[in-house]
Amino acid sequence: MTEQPRSYPFPYSQAAQLDSRIKIPRPVIDPTLAPIIDSFLLPEEVDLQLMRGFTAIGDGEECIHPADTIIKTAVHMKHTKYHALGPNGNNVTLSVFAPTNPTWNVLPALYHIHGGGMIAGDRFSGIAELLDIIKGIECVIITVEYRLAPETRAPGGAEDCYAGLIWVSENATVLGIDPAKIVIWGVSGxxxxxxxxxxxARDRKLPATPIKGQMLLSPMLDDRCDSLSDQQFEYGSPWCGITNRMAWDYVIGEDRGSDKVSQYQSPSRAKDLSNLPCTYIDAAECEVFRDPAVSFATNMWRCGSTCELHIWPGAFHLFDGIDNPNVPLIHAAVSAKTTWMKRIWFC
Structure with a gap:
């Protein structure tokens, strides 16, 4: 039996004081978030079996379908499954969660791409939390099943998501959505x-109807892993520098960090960020993804695209996955997302 990597030995909120490997100054965790971040200590080394096990859903010995579990807590929604033709003749599965009794015949759509470092998770990952975050906003959620690394190297996963997006836009009438109001929501990987x-979509000029917006939340954008935030959070963070490099090694392989990597494999490699949809980017101050997110937003502005950028002070990776009105920082981050979506869709 293979020994599993050990969890990080110190409270993350105290890592800078207790971990002798941390040599450079870094921002501190907000005290209101310390109990949350210290409650789940993860291994620094990636364990695919462990990561992929997080998505398993069961009730004793009986397996419950994830869609049924989601619908039980979102009784106003219905679930339908569709299939699109993938880039290699593969099957791309799409799950659609739509209001049972919609107010309008045509609704805006949120195209959801799950997190998990591109190496774990499935199309149901994060959907229950997403429904909680956007409650009160009437829309259709489409979530895509893409092939994971290392079994499928980049840009295979992106090509799957793109094929699903084309299908969604072309079948907007079937889905009851407005193809001009599709926002792409991506978390982490x-x-x-x-x-x-x-x-x-920009380069291939498809879908024919332009995408309305993209939301890049704690985005995993740069395979080079050499920014200041990468260095600051090499250790003592839920998704630390060690974890990040290992995940990117799975995603890209031996070319990681080289000049052979394309923008479709690692978006930070893009030199031209012009003519992109309206964009929302946020990241935590205390995570490896902070500076690549800032650089991506800066390069969007340099190229004439528009972007709303938030860096949440004292926060950690995916700190705002579930709204908590009793923690002002979490509530502010969730509110910023919903406010942006309402403005993009309804103003």
Missing amino acids: GAALAAAICLM
């Missing part, structure tokens, strides 16, 4: 794929 398919 899913944000890399979201950014990649927006570049594909």
Whole structure:
């Protein structure tokens, strides 16, 4: 039996004081978030079996379908499964969560790309939390199943997501959505794929109806892993520098960090970020993805695209996955997302 990597030995909020490997100054965790971040200590080394096990859903010995589990807590929604033709003749599965009794015949759509470092998760990952975050916003959620690394190297996963996006746009009438109001939502590794398919859509001039917006949340954008934030959070962070490099090694392989990597594999490699959809980017101050997110937003502005950027002080990776009105920083981050979506869709 293979020994599993050990969890990080110190409270993350105290890592800078307790971990002798941390040599450079870094921002501190907000005290209101310390109990949350210190409650789940993860291994520094990637364990695919462990990561992929997080998505398993069961009730004793009986397996419950994830869609059924989601619908039980979102009784106003219905679930339908569709299939699109993938880039290699493969099957791309799409799950659609739509209001049971919609107010309008045509609704805006959120195209969801799950997180998991592009190496774990499935199309149901994060959907329950997403429904909680956007409650009160009437829309259709489409979530895509893409092939994971290392079994499928980049840009295979992005091509799957792009094929799904084309299908969604072309079948908008069937889905009851407005193809001019599709916003792509990507979290962590899913944000890399979201950014990649927006570049594909621009370059390939499909879908014919332009994408309305993209949301890149704590985005995993840069395979080079050499920014200041990468160095600051090499250790003592839920998704630390060690974890990040290992994940990118799975995603890209031996070319990681070289000049052979394309923008569709690692979006930070894009030199031209012009003519992209309206964009929302946010990241935590205390995570490796902070500075690549800032650089991506800066390069969008340099190229004439528009972007709303938030860096949440004292926060950690995916700190705002579930809204908590009793923690002002979390509530502010969630509110910023919903406010942006309402403005993009309804103003």
